[in-house]
Amino acid sequence: MIAVVDWVERVCRVRQWRQDGRRAPHKPLLLLYALGHFQREGDAPIRFRDAEEQLQLLLTEFGPPRRSTMAYPFFHLRTDGLWQVTGARIEPSAAALRDGDAAGRLASDLVRALRDDSTLVVRLARAILETNFESSLHPDICQVAGLRLDPAGEVAPLPVPMPARDPEFRERVLIAYEYRCAFCGFDGALGRSPVGLEAAHVRWWSEGGPDETANGLALCSLHHKLLDLGVLGIGADLTVAVSDRFVGRSRMARAIVHDLSGQAVLRPQRGHPPVRADHIAWHAREVFKGRTRPAA
Template identity: 40%
Template sequence: MKTAAEILAAFDNIRRAQNAGVYAPHKPLLILLALARVQRGEPRLVDFNDIEGPLKRLLVEFGRSGSANTRHLPFWHLRSDGQGAIWKLSGPRELLARPAATAPNLGELRLNHVRGGFPIAVDKALREQPGLLEAVAAQVMDAAFPETLHADIAAAVGLSLDRSTIIMAGERTAPAYVQSEHRHRDPGFRERVLRAYEYRCCVCGFDLRIGQVSAGLEAAHIQWHNVGGPDVEPNGLSLCSLHHKLFDLGAFTVEPSEFRVVFSQQAIGSQRGRDGELRHHGRPILPPQQRDMLPAPQYLGWNFKNVFKTPARRVGG
């Protein structure tokens, strides 16, 4: 059986476009779906026809606009990561013999009932080593998504994450478990961003304090930290927890000329929603203390391209 350290290292090294600053959630979401199946005791291999629908829904909700159109690619390409250490396919020999770069289309995967899943040794370890599955899931989510989305993604894939079990698994494998290349966060980022915006949400002005402690106020990365976004003020927004969540879901972004809040046409609410969150549409953010702390165009551009759910609502006339 593979050790926990070997398995964690394999999942830590999946090839992702994030290395180039591009948000590509396809492989992480497929892995999380497969982990949830293992956790529920379902068979090791799953027919593409059975996982296509759930993966499409996840990509619509948590991916870039249009991500769902390429939902078949991670099912095929994941098999080449780590020389087959993570994902195996079963199907017609002539189809599987294609070069890794020559992916079948949606119709071919459906018609040939290609099945995919973790290799036997990995599947066995995930089922039998306490806490390992949860540790892998936590590692994948930490590498691919901001923390604001973790609980929603886990619920959407049907994955139960017991943090106490994850800690136990980490203790068994630490300190030799994995030398991750993930970037460390700057602990001063939050304080600098909140101070820049005078400890208020730059969208709604929320500034409640309990004594000297700001309540429910967070420093949001415009370009996410896990995809190369730096811990600097021009890549940060001071947001209340609600607007941080909406921002990371792509419900709104900030346009780079007049720094106005722009909501997605996909953000739809009742009259209460229109009187509440959508009333901020078209309004400029509350600015930081200094002009050089304003959101930088390159980070806003990244957010619009990778996170914001297009199309945008019209601003003004």
């Protein structure tokens, strides 16, 4: 029997394909969807034609801004020993998977392990999320994948040590930006404690982004989330970029998102480095969605 620690290590090895800093989170997203399906339906097969729309939504929302399809991971994940497919042809196109009524399911030995340990689903999901995506996106990914991370009872810590984040990163970044959101200037506090302010990685920590001020921005909670989703970005001229795909019809949406387009990003105080150009370029290529909306 494969131990829990080995299963966690195996899913962590299903890392995204990478070349020159480009990310392709297809396999991790498929695994998260399959784990959510197991929570709801057990070992029932996942027909590609039934799951395609939701899988594509996962890739569109949380993958890079490039056209792609979930047909490739649906076919190729089997090579990682975690997945099996029936009805698939040699050519893993979406049309071929539909025509062959292809269906996938988690590998039988993994299914047995999931049935023997009711906490394993959550442990595996947490490992996949932590090694592939920014933490601000985890709840949204789980919602689209149909995955619950709040099972009854306590969930033991992950048996595999995960790379440690620098606990001082947040404080260094907030100090550099004098406890203000670099996009909107929000500087709320409760007593002496900042409220609603976070330290955001421009190049994701899960993608090799360092815990350094030159890769960080102090942002309010909303603008941090929008940065990680690709609604907001940073231009090469250090102005705020707003995606033309973002739709906000209310006066408030225009005020807190649309009107940021073209506004200067707050610079850190003297003695602290601004965000490095290569991290800005990575975010523009791998996260930011669509084109930059013209300044108001």
